[in-house]
Each structure stands twice: as structure tokens, then as C-alpha cells.
Amino acid sequence: MAFKVNLQPLMKGKTTIYDIAKKLGITAATVSRALNDNSRISKATKKLVLETAKEMNYEPNKLALALKKGKSNNVGVIVPYINRNFFSSVIRGIEEELYPKGYNVIISQSHESEEREKEIVNNLMNAQVEGILMSLSKSTNKTAHFNQVLSKNIPLIFFDRSLNIAGVSSVTIDDFQGSYKATQHLIGQGCKRVAHMTVGKELGIYRQRFDGYKQALEDNDLPFDDNLVVELKSDIEEGKQAAQKLMNLQDPPDAIFSSTDHGALGAIKWLQGNGYSIPDDVCVVGFSNEPFTQFMELSISSIDQSPLEMGKMSAKVFLEQIKDKKVKIEKKVVLSPKLIIRDSSSKHIVPNKKAN
């Protein structure tokens, strides 16, 4: 313990510009300017300060800087749950784009709760984040908690799950198109009765996927049958039940397009367990391109949402908005989903087997 006395000067907080100033017999202002390469400081002084700073291991205190400049260099990211492949991949994209620019990413989970989302937004605003990039919680109906964000002119960017609010940019995929493609593909495989497994309509994305499905049927002169649409959560068990319900219809489907990969997986498991052959009896396509879809012995066709690009794009939109905050750019980026055809829907020819 006695040693500590000796270590104190080292241990005690970081060196500040005042420490450097004292050591050199100049003022902190001069040090600050020297460090910032101000033109009014002589080369000699700059060199001296820079050297001393390095020598003393000086690093600016970001908090002080943040307070002074009103910029924290932090952005907040809110997702329902971080340990879901889609969201963590988006976050990876965001982090990779923002890290080189000196931003730190603060993440929080809304747990699909509007209440918690409100709390988090509030919290992030108090933490003076410079922007909020988020995916709405399922249960979010009101948007009042975003007013403070917008009125303070803090960029707010929705990704994936979006809501149409003036002044809010968004980066989404074209869920309608993805769904349309999937359905079209199933029809192209010769399927005549395509069922659809959807998720509660709280979220616009599922509504749009439903619409895309319906439109594809219509465009192919196939009748829309309400019995072929089942609503469930993104859950394997429910997927199984849904498949059972569908196959027990008098006129069962010969294809299932699920709005979630987990639903598709459940359906496949039930079908396989009950003597159905995939894709010969029933073709199945999921949505999201979760990692497991490609690992299965019978790999599952799905729609890729390119989460990494979505994250990077969200970050880019943020960077644009922060650049000049006077202009309020409300950008709506819509990424194109990719249909990944795999075993579960490759009846005859395999158009692009190489797709991973």
C-alpha cells in the first residue's frame, strides 16, 4: 500500500491540457490551440506541446469535449432483441460504418415494448446522442416519444420496421416485392394453391408481405382463398400447427410461403413427420434467410433482407443528415430483397443452385 503514494501521480485521472500547460509554463488555451493546429500558434510551441502531450500520454476527455460542443459522438441504436441474427447483423453494419468516423454505438433492447422504447429514447436523449437508429417495437402505436428527438433536430432513422413520420428517414426492404417474388417463384414451380403464414398485423412489414402474396396470386389469375392464410407468431411450434391446419383442409395447399423462417421450419418439420414430401408434395419458402435455412439437410428457400447492407445504409443516411442539420432531409431508402432458392422449393430445375 505504501507504494501507492508513488503511483498516485500516474494513477490519478488522465493528464489534462492544464497539466501540459503547467509543465511548459504556458496556458491551457495555448495548449488547446496547439493541439488543434491553430494557425495562430508558432511551430515551435506546437511541436513542444505535441511532444509533451505524447510524452505525458495525453488524451482529450471526450466528456468535456462533448459538453462544450454539444456533441457526444454517440449514436443510439434500439432493437427489440439484440440476439436475433437479423438485428445483430444490422448492428454490425451500423457499427462498421460508424466506427471509422469516430462514433460510438450505444445499444438498447426494447423487448418489443412501447413503454420501454419510450424510456430508452428518453434516456438516449439525455445522454445527448447525436442520432437514433432503430427498429420499432411491435407494440409501438404512439409516436409522441419521437417528438423530442425531432424537435431537437436529432436525426432519427428507422430500419426494417418503420412508421411514416414527417422528418424521419427510413431504410427498409421492399417487403411487398420480396413476398411477391417468393409467391411468383412458387407459382413458377407449378404450385396452384399457395398458402401464406403471416404474423400479427401490428407490423406493417407483415401486412406488406401479405399484400405482395395476394398480388402475385392475382397477377397469375389464381384465386385468393382466405382459408390458406394462417396467422401465427414467429415460432416453430406454431408453424407445425399451422401446417397441420392447412393440410387438413379439404383442398390443401401445394405450397406454403411463410413470412418467417421459423414458421417455415415448423411447417417443414410437420410435413416431413407426416409423410409429405418436400418439395414434391409441398413447396416451402420462408422469409429472412436466417443462417439455419441454408444448413438444413433440406435447405430452405428464403428471402434475404441483407441486414448488413441495411445497417450500413442506415449509418450512411445518418451521416448525411448530421452533415448539415439545417436541411432536413427525409430519406426513404428501400432495399431490394433477394430470393434465395433452395431445396425446399426446387421442384424441377434449379435456377440458381449456387446461391448460398
Next chain:
Amino acid sequence: MAFKVNLQPLMKGKTTIYDIAKKLGITAATVSRALNDNSRISKATKKLVLETAKEMNYEPNKLALALKKGKSNNVGVIVPYINRNFFSSVIRGIEEELYPKGYNVIISQSHESEEREKEIVNNLMNAQVEGILMSLSKSTNKTAHFNQVLSKNIPLIFFDRSLNIAGVSSVTIDDFQGSYKATQHLIGQGCKRVAHMTVGKELGIYRQRFDGYKQALEDNDLPFDDNLVVELKSDIEEGKQAAQKLMNLQDPPDAIFSSTDHGALGAIKWLQGNGYSIPDDVCVVGFSNEPFTQFMELSISSIDQSPLEMGKMSAKVFLEQIKDKKVKIEKKVVLSPKLIIRDSSSKHIVPNKKAN
């Protein structure tokens, strides 16, 4: 635009204690004390201030607070990549434990690069985080970049991938034990020649898994055969190649214990594609309990690392350390891994089929 003039007072930053003070004709100090329920402030004043604060939507500026108190209420989390199920689940655990305590979680990805890890640590220190919770990058050899953290008395906690540094707490699983359990299980299934697929020895965890494997063989009087140990990356393709190499030995294995689930998956795919029956010809066990292992038609036995608990535990250790920083507690928490027995290694009886 003309309207803006009217909005300015609302839009211009948050209300500060000075705004409240001015409105009430008192000083900011009094406001501050009233808000902090200081005993020297009269009830009347407190009530007045509290009401006015609410009315004016006052929220404390965390940056100012942080600067004053030297506490940012932020903790840094560093993982190699955030979109890996294990790591994102740990982070979920951390966030859920720390959020209620008012901490924000800043995440960064090291990309398995020591250089980047150094940068990030440095950056987090400048951002005045109150603690760093991290999993080491694969390539980290030197530990000099942690000195600044320790000398400033900032809690540093390693999870999963740890290194023995004085003053650093860690939360890991018992990799040796997990590996031992898996191997023991395979032997219990009647397997006599258990192969092991490992990953480069840069990381202690893989070395320990190897040791556990070896010990289990020894304890069961089975010979250790160097030919049965293959080194690969956590990669499906390499898993396939490794399986091929193993099965082409004069004396091929009747079981494979892989240090990664992806390796196990690759092996299974190759085995299935080459006429081997699993688990009858070859039993396979992976490590990590990645979600896909339970989804497969032939579900894969694996070792669960309880990432959520690991995250929560890491957060708890951090909270303990921050509580009184005078005492330097160096806590080493070792969680017990769980063997999850599934199809890929259930030769005869299924001990606990219910395990998810």
C-alpha cells in the same frame, strides 16, 4: 420558416437548471439541491422546483453530470463480431442486467484484430467508460493496452475468452469440463475411437477443450491417437474436409467431438453424403449449442455455454467492482457447461430427450 422564431425557445436545447432558476427567481444551486432532495431546501421550494421542472420538461444533461462526477454511466463491450449468436446473446445478458441500473452499453467489434482492439480500448477510455467487458480477439498476444484501464482503476472483465492478468476478473465456462463431458458421453455411447476437431491454439478455450477431450480418453483407458485430432477453423467446409480426412484413416473414428458446431455440421454433412449413418456409424457432438443444432432434421448434440447467463454474470461482477473501487476484487467466475444430447449422438437410449 417565419414560424421558427416562435418555436426557438422550445427547440433550443433542453431546459437547464438555469432556466428553472430564472423562471423562479432563485439560483441554479438551489434548483440543483431541490432536485436532489437536499435536506437544506425547504419543502415549499422543493415542490415549486419539482413542479416547474416537470412543467418545463427538464431532464438533466448527462454529459455535464458525467464531466462533473467523472462518471459517464457508460460501459464498453468489445466482441470480435456482434452478429454471432453466442456474442450477441452475451451482450443481451449484459444489457438486460445493466439497463435497469442506468448504464448504457457501448459496443464495438474487434474483428479478431489486436490492433483494432487496442484502438477500441483506447477510445473507450477516452469516452470515460466506467468499465470494459470484453472477449479477447483471437490475435491478441500483448496486454499492454489494458494497463491504462487497470491503472485508472476501471473494472475490466473478460468473458468467454480470457487471459490471466492480475486485477482482471473473468467469467468463463469450464471448457475443459464441457469437453470432458462430451467425450465421456461419446464413450458412454460405446464409441471406442473418438476423434477431435479443434481450432487453432491461439485461444486458451480451444486448448482447454482439447485437454478435456484427452483427459476423458485417459480416464476411460482409451489410447490417445494424434491422427484423430484435426485442426480447422470454425467453418463448415473445413469440417467436411476434416471428416473426409478422418474417415479415410486406416483406423477411422466412430465418433467425432468438434470444438465448434459449424465444424460438427460440416462433418455431418460429409458423413451423410458419403453413406455413413449417424449416430450408428459415427456419433457427433459439437460445441456452443448454436440455434441451428436443434433445428436440423438430425439434431446435433452440443455443449451449451449459457451465453445469457454469462452476460448477466459479467455485468454483476462489474457492478460489484464498481461498488467499492478501493478494494480490487479479482473475481474468476467459471460457469458449468451443459451437455445437450440430441440425435447426432443418441445411439441407443436417449437420456434426456426433452433437453431443447
Next chain:
DNA sequence: TATTATTGCGTAATCGATTACACAATATAT
């Protein structure tokens, strides 16, 4: 050489909080 520009640096305010210290005005004790 006198005048103006430029260079180099110090002074002090500022960002938004907290808090040690001081000092009246009451309240309590003697």
C-alpha cells in the same frame, strides 16, 4: 520612419451540472 497587419499567446467566459463555504434569518437552549 510611421502605420498597419500579422503573429503568438494570455484572460476569461462557456457548456450544465455539483458542492464547499458563507451568511442571514429563525428556532432552540440556557
Next chain:
DNA sequence: ATATATTGTGTAATCGATTACGCAATAATA
């Protein structure tokens, strides 16, 4: 009634930076 304690609030310093302003000393220009 006087001495002491308590209550309630203001003043000003502080955290670690940035920056408008001021003022010499030197350089450039007339």
C-alpha cells in the same frame, strides 16, 4: 434575554475542454 443551532439560500469554484476578445511584439507596407 442572550448564546447557539438549524434552516434556507446565494456565491463561486470545479470538472476539461474550446474560443471570442485583447494586447503586445514583430513583420510588412507606405
